[in-house]
Amino acid sequence: MKLTVLGNYGPYPKAGCACSGFLLTSDSAKVLIDCGSGVVGKLQQFIDIEELDAVILSHLHCDHAGDMLTLGYAVDIKIKKQLRSAPLKVYLPGEPLDEFDRIASRASFEVSKIGENMQLELKDIQITFKEMKHGFPNYAISVKKGNRRFVYSGDTMPNDGLIEFAKDADLFLCEAGLLERDEKCIRAMHLTAKEAGEIAEKAGAKRLLLTHFLPDIKVTHYINEAASVYNGIMEIAGESKTYFI
Numbered sequence: 001m002k003l004t005v006l007g008n009y010g011p012y013p014k015a016g017c018a019c020s021g022f023l024l025t026s027d028s029a030k031v032l033i034d035c036g037s038g039v040v041g042k043l044q045q046f047i048d049i050e051e052l053d054a055v056i057l058s059h060l061h062c063d064h065a066g067d068m069l070t071l072g073y074a075v076d077i078k079i080k081k082q083l084r085s086a087p088l089k090v091y092l093p094g095e096p097l098d099e100f101d102r103i104a105s106r107a108s109f110e111v112s113k114i115g116e117n118m119q120l121e122l123k124d125i126q127i128t129f130k131e132m133k134h135g136f137p138n139y140a141i142s143v144k145k146g147n148r149r150f151v152y153s154g155d156t157m158p159n160d161g162l163i164e165f166a167k168d169a170d171l172f173l174c175e176a177g178l179l180e181r182d183e184k185c186i187r188a189m190h191l192t193a194k195e196a197g198e199i200a201e202k203a204g205a206k207r208l209l210l211t212h213f214l215p216d217i218k219v220t221h222y223i224n225e226a227a228s229v230y231n232g233i234m235e236i237a238g239e240s241k242t243y244f245i
């Protein structure tokens with residue numbers, strides 16, 4: 001499998017960049033994981049929209065789902081031009097209802113609500129979910145092919161469920177929406193970079209990618225915090241970079 005980073009900012013992007021969006025591809029499947037602001041433009045640098053098999057949304061905050069309606073327009077046009085025959089499969093949490101309905105009402109999407117017991121088979125990959133702790137319902141996502149496994153946290157506060165879910169992941173993409181210094185003044189519903197490192201270390205994740213950065217903070221601060229507690233291979237989820245799993 002391959003993971004290409006389309007956007008790594010939250011809750012708003014840096015100039016010219018995008019919020020959360022990740023293209024996961026295998027020999028036969030092409031899946032977009034999260035579709036935050038700016039992701040549709042970035043996606044087309046790598047594949048045509050008609051090639052997408054499915055979209056999976058960790059949760060419905062705009063920095064993870066804000067470009068979905070724009071994607072819907074694109075899929076509508078591809079269907080009208082007969083470049084695509086079927087609606088695009090979209091897997092997403094069922095709440096909040098108004099956000100869910102906004103996406104589910106698009107005729108170009110075939111939506112399914114994510115639940116913890118859902119096990120998806122999309123061509124040659126298997127996908128499972130685990131509910132996390134965040135302002136909106138958020139599911140961490142595991143993608144498996146053969147004996148290789150990728151895990152993405154979505155947005156979450158620290159919780160032991162994520163340690164268990166990321167156990168021995170070959171690649172663990174984890175949000176680091178905060179630094180420890182922020183945590184002292186705002187307890188937002190996110191992980192600090194240090195907490196992301198601790199979770200990766202306890203889970204025994206083989207490789208850690210940090211994501212979900214505030215635009216005005218140097219990424220070295222995130223790396224330094226996580227590196228103080230995590231002993232594996234670690235880097236920033238670099239925009240437009242591709243990682244092999």
Ligand SMILES: [Zn+2]
Nearest residue numbers: 010061063155
């Ligand atoms: Zn976010």
Ligand SMILES: [Zn+2]
Nearest residue numbers: 059061134155
């Ligand atoms: Zn969020």
